[in-house]
Amino acid sequence: MTAYQLPVAGRAEVRRAHRDLVRADRTGTALVLLTTCLAAATGLAAPWLIGRIVDHVETGNPDTGTIDLLALGILGSAAATVVLTRFARYLAHRFAERALARLREEFVDNTLALPTNVVERAGTGDLMARTTADIATVGTSLRDAAPEVFVGALQTLFIIGATVLVDPILGLCAVVGVVWLWWPGRWYLRHARPAYLAEGTANSDMSETLAATAAGARTVEAFGLRHRRVHTGDQRVRDAHRTRVRTLYLRSVLFGQVDVAFVLATALVLVAGGLLYVNELTSLGAAVSAALYTTRLADPLNRVLMYLESMQRASASLARLKGVQHAAGGAAPTGGTPRDDRIEVTDVRYAYTDRDVLRGVDLAVRPGERLAIVGPSGAGKSTLGRLLAGVDTPRAGTITVGGVPVADLPPEELRRRIVLVTQEHHVFIGTVRDNLAIAAPTADDTRVLDALAAVEADWVHTLPAGLDTPLGAGDTTLDPAQAQQLALARVLLADPHTVILDEATALLDPTTARHAERAMAAVLAGRTVIAIAHRLHTAHYADRVAVMAAGRVTELGTHDDLVAAGGEYAALWRSWHGR
Template sequence: MSRYAAADSGSGAGHGAGTLPLARPADSFRMLWRHTRGQRGFVVLVGITGLVAAVAGLVAPVVIGWLVDVLLAAGEGGAAAPSPDPASLDSASPSGPGTALWWAAAAVAGAGLVAAACAWAGQAWLARAAEPTVAGLREAVMDRALRIGSARLDGTETGDLVSRVAEDAREVSQAASTVIPLVVQSLFTVLVSGAGLAVVDWRLGLVGLLAVPMYWTTLRWYLPRSEPIYRQERAAFGTRASRLLGGITGARTLRAYDAQGPELERIHAASAQARDLSIEVFGFLTRAFSRNNRAEAVVLAALLGAGYLLVAGGYLTAGAVTTAALLFHRLFNPIGALVGMFDQVQSAGASLARMVGVIDLPVPERLERLRGGPLELAGISHTYDDGTPALHDVHLAIGPGEVVAVVGTTGAGKSTLAQIAAGMVAPSVGTARLGGVELTAADPVSLREHVTMVSQEVHGFATTVAENLRVARPGASVEDLQAALATAGADWVAQLPHGLDTEVGEDGHRLDPMQLQMLALARVALANPQLVVLDEATAEASSAGARRLDVAAAKVLAGRSALVVAHRLSQAVSADRILVMEDGRIVESGTHEQLRAAGGRYAALSRAWFGA
């Protein structure tokens, strides 16, 4: 990777936009498990608290069933009333039903406190486990996005990566903090309650098993349909984010061409698709709920009917049937919650797959160290993934200290040539070498030391001027920073409110395009590479600042090899050699005077630019 990750990488590839890949479920969970390292103890504690809370939840059904038997026995033995009124029970008797009622109330209250304490502790421990894990995933996405470089990202929709770092990370975080505790608690409740139902009476347990095939058919219907629809929904959200981001960042251009209407229609279409998919997901989930409700009604009726027969035959007490009915009824909410939250689990899984899809993007191994020397491009041809041809059999050599300028119309292949020369893109055909070492096989640290690329899209970080410069060399002293600024002609920094310590960016001092480009050139001076690639790096300046930037660029490039993609012909005049590109080929080569005298394409461009 060239120093573009620490400088200013740009686009210019011009190939078709798409989306970044998705990871397979197995790869997603493997990556998730890897990022839980260090927090797995908290995960175990969450499981333990869920189990204890589920067991505590058994207390109420068991106690109520026991209380039913106690009250029925008291009613049968009392002369005053066949059905005892709890309000008139003799609570003073140490063994009477009133005492049993108080004991039952105390047991239920105690179990409730235990369950509440487990819920609180589980939530706290889950936060300790989940937040560092999600943060690690988010950082891994950004790390891989920076390491694969702009050439790969230029082939994707603008909002795709943004939505994976923002919306998808938020979806995974929300699932980890709110959904997972409910899922864990619901699973334990289902397992413990099902076991409790079988313990009450094995015959009632068999009746309860009728729910299994009914729930299974719901899952068989639900699962194959859920994953595709949730993936489509997340992808639609990414497309919507891309459209919105493109409209916002390109608002000035849209107004200039009065093109707001068509762009708003595209945004509306993307938003409508996301909305329609969300409605479809809701309807789909409602149908799943209705299937569960049908299973619950059928099995509960069968359970009560079987219980009546067992009580009538003297095989069970009414209290035991009451306990069994309450245990089965206790399954309604957790099973419904599992189905209800499955959409969030699936959505979070889809978001996780989108994040891991970026993390798993391959980064070419570069192992050889550069030793310096000439840049040699031999037989370079390149075609992008969408089939767009960019370069055709380009040969180029740049000697030490030589500055070569590249001119040509838009789409001629200039930016692709620059990215290959910087080691950012591996050519489809041919080799790019610096000092005899292929750039795509070079050690990344060594490549950053020797090659720096600055593009037209200069970025200023929301921090101090000093920290913006130290992106190129983190340990640079104040004197080094001042020297780099002087080389780039950025004397205006001294006039800022706090000089090098002035905060810049949206919440700080706003820098104009010329100032940002001077900072980018100062980074190059600070990095001190052997080869500099400028891809229209001074194109954003106004006509008033163009001359200052050209002078600054010339000072920064002094004594270095350079490939300069020239936006203005004035940038090419002082170059040692000028290349004219057309349709991905070098069609002319020579000095400014030689090419003007030749009367070819460059001569025509020169007359149009200089007027003579």
């Protein structure tokens, strides 16, 4: 089954993106255009001067001084062409690097704006392929292909124009060869976009499958899924290979036609030039100049069509990069300001597929309350926690904080009010300070150190560079307890009024879990706490306990009241204590 794929931008949007890249740097565009035109113009001088030398020699009494001057002109035009072409490409590459930088920043902004549920549905493969392969493809195209195609296209136009000026008939012969490329070019462009998009999708599926297999290697071995995962991986590799063979076929057909066009143009000019010269309808110098111009068509045409493939690949990659902003959901929500910290859940329903996992949940959480949510596996506890934190949006019903729907709160306001703490505590590549600044960018060192001290993260003082110690692969690595303390310090710095705990210590060993729970107590003091409890000792100390079963809240009350009632919670409590 193919994983959910992030959206892909349409042709019109990709064209607008190309125009925006140009408009964003008008000065750079003008300089590239000017120097490229000058380089192409100076490159036209040599064939024309050679033609003049031929005509001068043909008179039978050539002036060596004139020939020497014409030869010096050829050398001068060649030197000017080299210098201007090099400068034009330098300006084009500088323009491309600036455009790529803007594109990368925009892509990062759009990626960070993606809702968590969208990222989870898409998986790591699609985002990884867009972040690496697609960015690299667009970068290569902007740096190399776009300048080469631009320079080659201008040189082709200038050469044909010069050939027409030398002799209109010979110029028409050169045009016939170029026009030959119209049909294979249209055929290629019609089939290239869907072929390259299919290749990108296949690469994403392959990356997702291989990444999932590698990440779950222990599970694969434990359940004997090795052969099944290998088969699935082989299938994804075969799909990627098939799409690449398709794009290779398109390129091989197009490039073959370039040779045909060049040979056809050269042959026509030589035959027509000979006939015109024999019939005294043109000079020998003009025929030679036209032939030289035609032979010069080979280089820019080859470059244009060779890099046209890269441009098509980049266009498909740009469509995939631009498509991410559609998954981000457009403009950020701009809900009102909550009047207080009360959370209310009204008739909430939610489904991952076509069947609801939450079925009409009603719940109210008072400010400063400690609420435990318990129930058997699959009851919907973690799903409700994600909805309360705004990670997912209900299919029906509402979840409000202070009367404002959680879904309508801007991300910054939502994170300032409600934070979800799970079993996963990610340590980002960067310094300790960078990892904590995520929660409070303006926090000074004193505030950061106070947050670390509150969660008993004294280990920060033993690090080689303190808060400036790099973390991640190849640098200092944190153990699970330290990673959780770092995450809890983030919560303190974010200073939310409500903390939702989804068994944040479940993956830790008992000793580490006790230290983590002491640290957590400092974080939770004075806040509203919603604890999704798989171990019932958490519920025992809560102000109230909500019992969930089959996607509904079936019981709500204090621990003592629910035990005395003899219902589902009482049964869970007896089972927990082995009675």
